[in-house]
Amino acid sequence: MSTTTFRVLPGFRLTLGYTLAYLSLLVLIPLAAVFLKTTTLGFEQFWSVVTSPRVVASYKLSFGASLLAASINAVFGLMLAWALVRYSFPGKKLIDALVDLPFALPTAVAGIALTALYAKNGWLGQYLDPLGIQVAFKPLGVLVALVFIGLPFVVRTVQPILEDLDTELEEAAASLGAHRWQTFRHVVLPILFPALLTGFALAFARAVGEYGSVIFIAGNLPMVSEITPLMIITKLEQYDYAGATAIATVMLVFSFILLLIINGLQAWTAKRTGRDR
Numbered sequence: 001m002s003t004t005t006f007r008v009l010p011g012f013r014l015t016l017g018y019t020l021a022y023l024s025l026l027v028l029i030p031l032a033a034v035f036l037k038t039t040t041l042g043f044e045q046f047w048s049v050v051t052s053p054r055v056v057a058s059y060k061l062s063f064g065a066s067l068l069a070a071s072i073n074a075v076f077g078l079m080l081a082w083a084l085v086r087y088s089f090p091g092k093k094l095i096d097a098l099v100d101l102p103f104a105l106p107t108a109v110a111g112i113a114l115t116a117l118y119a120k121n122g123w124l125g126q127y128l129d130p131l132g133i134q135v136a137f138k139p140l141g142v143l144v145a146l147v148f149i150g151l152p153f154v155v156r157t158v159q160p161i162l163e164d165l166d167t168e169l170e171e172a173a174a175s176l177g178a179h180r181w182q183t184f185r186h187v188v189l190p191i192l193f194p195a196l197l198t199g200f201a202l203a204f205a206r207a208v209g210e211y212g213s214v215i216f217i218a219g220n221l222p223m224v225s226e227i228t229p230l231m232i233i234t235k236l237e238q239y240d241y242a243g244a245t246a247i248a249t250v251m252l253v254f255s256f257i258l259l260l261i262i263n264g265l266q267a268w269t270a271k272r273t274g275r276d277r
Helices: 012-038 043-050 053-086 092-098 107-118 125-131 139-164 167-175 180-209 212-218 228-237 241-273
Strands: none
Touching (some): 012 241, 053 092, 053 139, 053 180, 053 228, 107 125, 107 139, 139 180, 139 212, 167 180, 180 241, 212 228, 228 241
16 A cells, blocks of 8 residues: 655755755856856956955955954853853843844944944943053954854854753763763763854854944954955945956855865764764
8 A cells, every 4th residue: 555745845856946046046146157257357367366465464354353253152152052041040031132133233233333332432442442452443343343243153053952952961971970071071062063063154154254344343454454345345346346256256265165174074073973863
């Protein structure tokens, strides 16, 4: 007796074809257009554009600050998610709602607010400046903005895994004589690590392409606080479309390689811990 499996969605071919067409229109074709526009430059012109001192300085700031911000968010995002899941305290629901604020807040508003806070005459900047700590219009300001917009990605990625994590595993480890650090390192962290890497990758990807919240607090000083997206916008304003796409191509390649490495580490970790089954 044959049984027919009921499926809510239509057949495999239709759904796959629709998905590929959708991705092609929104992702593949625009990316292909970037690469094709770059080919209008000769290799020498391309190399001259992407290796100019100002552009190289923007690469270092954008990718370096993005990696550092994602790393900071991985640590403190994990701590915040842990506090929200494992503890009850006054104002917990408010803090949980505030985590999503960078998602809802327009990036320009975030940039203006951070600048008002950390400028020399700002609420926080007026106390930091006498200590020799300058945030606004410095690379440190870029880092602060990227940490601000990337934190929710880590918290919201790790939080569901923590909620599903059975505390009996920690209690069993403690009953066997494991200390708190040993329990966290050998029991909790291996389970959370794939989700933590995912949050790290999402925070990094968002930080690399961030523009609105950064340009206000960065000050956009040549060779000091210019980010790569700003260099692309500058080229577009000069009607140098080929130059803009050349810089964008370099960003795409580097971002793809870094995300590929992160996804490889995530798959390796999931396989090692047996969570890919």
